[in-house]
Amino acid sequence: MTTVHHLQNSRSMRVIWLMEELGVDYELKVYERDPQTSLAPADYRALHPLGKAPIVTDGDTVLAETGAIVEYFLEKYPDAGLQPPPGTPERVKYQYWMHTAEGSLMPLLMMQLFFNRMENEPPFPIKQMVRMVTGKVRGFYLTPSLTNLLTYINDELGKSTYFAGETLTGADIMMSFPLEAATARGGMNDSIPHVLSWLERIHAHPAYKRAEEKGGKTEIIG
Helix, strand or coil: CEEEEEECCCCCHHHHHHHHHHCCCCEEEEECCCCCCCCCCHHHHCCCCCCCCCEEEECCEEEECHHHHHHHHHHHCHHHCCCCCCCCHHHHHHHHHHHHHHHHHHHHHHHHHHHHHHHHCCCCCHHHHHHHHHHHHHHHHHHHHHHHHHHHHHHHHCCCCECCECCCCHHHHHHHHHHHHHHHHCCCHHHCHHHHHHHHHHHCCHHHHHHHHHHCCCCCCC
């Protein structure tokens, strides 16, 4: 039996969506974050040595990392149509965006989240010093990098309906959470219309709606 261990407001929402797209039987267990720390509860951390979402158990196999989980199940269910055929231009795009989600975009968004918290939590006058440091890093690295990447993503989505062509693939599932986080925090939404249109398209998928009904809507932290 496949069990998705879903941590509230986390990247594991993508795995629920994947299961719904695949149409396979699975059990869903939902875990609430600690209201004070926003961290996973102890019973969730006990599932895997790192204790970070998402975690899936498939029989005796314990899976972690969204990309690894998505690839595992797409290999297990190759007829689902969520991978372009090998040797095609669509497959090249698919592989690129599969890795861009966690390899390039999420690190920038996590840095943004940490900076937001660092700037607002310390007492005055430490807060001013923290903001001076984070402001410099934002200026010469974080903001230009995030702007450049989101602009590129927007331009690419202007060329096709989905990330790897005209049909939904695992790449769209992988890119969903980081782009939902990026747009929820705002700042660039007026300049990335193709991203916003793509989000509307994936949110309209019946499988995505079922995933939200079962796992709850994701409220982006920070």
